[in-house]
Amino acid sequence: MSSTDAEMAEVPEHCPGTQSEKAGKAEPCDGCPNQKICSSGKASIPDPAISVIAGKLASVKRKYLVLSGKGGVGKSTVSTLLARAFAANADTNVGLLDVDICGPSVPRIMGCEGEIVHQSGSGWSPVYVEENLSVMSIGFLLDSPKSAVIWRGPRKNGLIKQFLMEVDWGTGLDVLVIDTPPGTSDEHLSIATYLSKANIDGAILVTTPQDVSIIDVRKEIDFCKKTNIPIIGIIENMSVFVCCNCQHSSELFPKTSGGGEALANEFQIPFLGRLPMDPNLTRSCDEGKNFITDSPESPTSKFMLNLVNNLK
Template sequence: MSSPPSSGARSQAPVPPDANEGCVGPTSEEAGKASTCAGCPNQKVCASGEPRQPDPALVIVQDKLAQVKHKLVVLSGKGGVGKTTFACQLAFCLAQQYGLQVGLLDVDICGPSVPRVMGLTGQEVHQSAAGWSPVYVDDNLGVMSIGFMLPNADDAVIWRGPRKNGLIKQFLTDVDWGELDYLIIDTPPGTSDEHLSIIQYLKDGCGIDGAVVVTTPQEVAMADVRKELNFCKKTGLQVVGVVENMSGLNVPLTALNFLEKPVARHSGNGAGIEETDKSMETDKPVIKDKTAEVLEALRKVDPSLLDCVVQAEVFPAFGSGPQGMAAAFEVPFLGKLPLDPDLLRACEEGVSLEEKAPQSPAVPALHTIVRSIVAATINKRSKTDD
């Protein structure tokens, strides 16, 4: 967060989004010279006293995305929370359930998993006079990712920041999306170069509706996500809402396996300390599968029990959880998406959850979250236009 300039400062100007913490402002007398300026990418320009020149690419981005009504970035400060999974299912849902024209841009340069989750592995980008053409899942759902440009899907992308930023700029200036209702942008974890580039080009070039922030309930994830929320606050990026992913395991009872509880055998070592019986290394107990017996017993007691869904907290929530975190940051809480094996299978097969398992317990939860996003973007924009 910027602090007011000291005495002798000129009039203030907006702090660049990639500025260091404690930036004195580009028009301060101390600009480029203060201790907080050390290592800042803007230090040389600020110290020169010359005005910052606008990036000419901003005009190109504005022109290229002029027909894109809504732009959303999917963020999370933590890896492994299901951010890409959510971004892809959001795109599927908007295209298939709402019938909208949707684009999905993958700016995770070093870990592009969108092609696999969207069922587009092995596809290639084609170029025309209008620019790069997205790879299409359906007529109304296009995807762009560096994953389409790698000779081998397992090739490592070992690039420094400037080269990654250059590709992101190219995605925004060269891809011919045409007319879209939504452009969903899936980002890597963290608050680094890729995020700054996307936000700078969209905010300054053509506008952005905001960010959907994804987290899981445990503190090890929320600690990083709080940094992401602070990043949004510092860069002036509106948070459309927070999604709690993997909020609990929801599985139909009939999909479970019931196993006989194994009994470990131990023997004393003469010192009052128990140790595992060596015989277990060669004489391992056989764990009996009792699924059929349990289901039959439940059927006899009450057949309706077999229609139940089993819930379990795989990642117990810390404190008041993501909902409390959203309240503390005064941003909307969009809902909870359960951990669902059907959702994993849908991602592995590159299809939507609705298509893979329409009866999945996660489907209504996903629909609730998507409705909230639509209400916060399309419906809000309609009221503004009126």
């Protein structure tokens, strides 16, 4: 990994900046993982990988990040449903990249857990779950699904760069969905930096109605603004339960401060809607089945299909 892998997409608060004579030497630099790089003067050198990645993804028509400030809000579920919904159109070639390094749940949800990726002269070959839907995840590189990924930031950042540079998605990829870990830490800075010239369409933010989730999504909105990532909109997950028999809907959690819609209105961000809960979706994710095609009449499937149609 090059010395510029730790380059930050946005100067943090109180940081003197990489161009300053005090870079790596000022008091706020003490304890910063980038201190050595900044003091060497190499942090301001653009990583050549940024241009390589931009060229690699130039032919991908649409690129979406799925973000959430908090874990457990169903971000990976939304990512996989989004990819499945796009792939419901047989003429659309879809790639799903899982960069949740420490919690790679995408292989299980997509029904390809235990698959092995192959490496050739053109790079890593993703795992195909449909003729027009391929998946790449660190989960394919682990000895066992039970294996913990105990890595420091630089190693995780290096793998993200490899994924973006070396996965061979083939020709004619129409949509790339990138499932990210929760938070706004190392992995997110790496993604923002490496994709800074790749013309990504933007981020879809996932939240639940409770204040504890809304507070963290506020931080994610701030992160996107500071790193110049366009925000497509907010999805409120785990908001309503729809009975599969009578279709009656009930709120699962109270919206003490207005939930995702109020947050979207506050920041003038599009509110993409409330993703209905379906008890069959949980079973589908555990079994790695295609919920979109198995339950096309479910309000959840209709929501996701309508969403991808509006994203076109």
